[in-house]
Amino acid sequence: MRRTPFTIADQEIAAGKRIKVELPIARLMSGTPVALPVLVLHGRHEGPTMWLSAALHGDELCGVEVIRRVLERIDTSQLRGTLIAVPVVNVHGFNTGDRYLPDRRDLNRSFPGSPRGPLASRVAHLMMTEVIQRCDVGIDLHTGSDHRINLPQIRGDLDNSAVHTLAKVFGAPVSLHARVRDGSLREAATEAGATVLLFEGGEADRFDERAISAGTDGCLRALQHFGMIDNAPERQIETRWSRASRWMRASSSGILHLDVGLGDYVRQGEVLATVHDPFGKRLGSVKSRATGVVIGHGQRPLVNRGDAVVHVAETAEDEPVELPSE
Numbered sequence: 001m002r003r004t005p006f007t008i009a010d011q012e013i014a015a016g017k018r019i020k021v022e023l024p025i026a027r028l029m030s031g032t033p034v035a036l037p038v039l040v041l042h043g044r045h046e047g048p049t050m051w052l053s054a055a056l057h058g059d060e061l062c063g064v065e066v067i068r069r070v071l072e073r074i075d076t077s078q079l080r081g082t083l084i085a086v087p088v089v090n091v092h093g094f095n096t097g098d099r100y101l102p103d104r105r106d107l108n109r110s111f112p113g114s115p116r117g118p119l120a121s122r123v124a125h126l127m128m129t130e131v132i133q134r135c136d137v138g139i140d141l142h143t144g145s146d147h148r149i150n151l152p153q154i155r156g157d158l159d160n161s162a163v164h165t166l167a168k169v170f171g172a173p174v175s176l177h178a179r180v181r182d183g184s185l186r187e188a189a190t191e192a193g194a195t196v197l198l199f200e201g202g203e204a205d206r207f208d209e210r211a212i213s214a215g216t217d218g219c220l221r222a223l224q225h226f227g228m229i230d231n232a233p234e235r236q237i238e239t240r241w242s243r244a245s246r247w248m249r250a251s252s253s254g255i256l257h258l259d260v261g262l263g264d265y266v267r268q269g270e271v272l273a274t275v276h277d278p279f280g281k282r283l284g285s286v287k288s289r290a291t292g293v294v295i296g297h298g299q300r301p302l303v304n305r306g307d308a309v310v311h312v313a314e315t316a317e318d319e320p321v322e323l324p325s326e
Helices: 062-072 093-094 119-130 159-170 185-191 209-225
Strands: 005-008 012-013 017-027 032-041 045-053 079-087 137-142 148-156 174-177 197-202 240-242 243-250 256-258 271-278 283-289 292-298 309-313
Touching: 005 032, 005 240, 012 017, 017 119, 032 093, 032 119, 032 240, 045 062, 045 209, 062 079, 062 197, 062 209, 093 185, 119 185, 137 185, 148 159, 148 209, 148 309, 159 174, 159 197, 159 209, 174 292, 185 197, 197 209, 240 292, 240 309, 243 283, 256 283, 271 309
Parallel strands: 045 079, 045 137, 137 197, 148 174, 174 240
Antiparallel strands: 005 012, 017 032, 032 079, 148 197, 148 292, 243 309, 256 271, 271 283, 292 309
């Protein structure tokens, strides 16, 4: 029997087809309509429904490229189940190069949203009702923010067996146990019954090949794990598990010189960076208050006292993380 068509926004997608659908959001002040672009791949064969989303923050571009590469690898005629790809959730921020929406609201603090609330709430509601509530599993793709870069990593509720298994399948260098944040997509999707992974990697406004490669391969492995596709890249590395992480902060204002990089293993008390004034005088150092792996650090050399400098995930293993090849 031919599979039942998939319906979204009153549009039917026949089995074996991939169709781009535009979900109306609002109009710009000029009267120009703005829509949420969604690509639906409706396989010929029965299977789960998964979503991939990126650019929930408009300046997080790596996930957009991850989704492009994943879609390039999928033959819809052989797909089992349905894949919903939303490469640009925050359309307004994406078009203006801004993390937030025009009213400065954080879309990832606005879920599950409302059809009559502020713009962020309306976009969140549209994403929930048309995409997330139709899906069994989803992967939300992010990058670092505020001039920070992240090691490719998974964040999720690792006490949830389904999330733990999927994180292992995804195979990022580090998987960090992270509680959900109020108003986040991950919180709303989890409450709706979906299994959700949040992927972090790279930095805002830039393409980072290691993060993009890790995200692409991980998403393909997730699709294979659920039986939606037959082939996916084998894991190059085993994920490193972490239950907690800490940001180390600048002890002085000045010019920062980092002594560590992404994936480095550091010990408590180890010097991670030094701070100098413009004439070369050393003003202080940044020491690690945890033992573990560097999963993120700032990119700006100019720091104020108290600025977050290096992010360390506490792990038991005493070796650097093996990074995926570019």
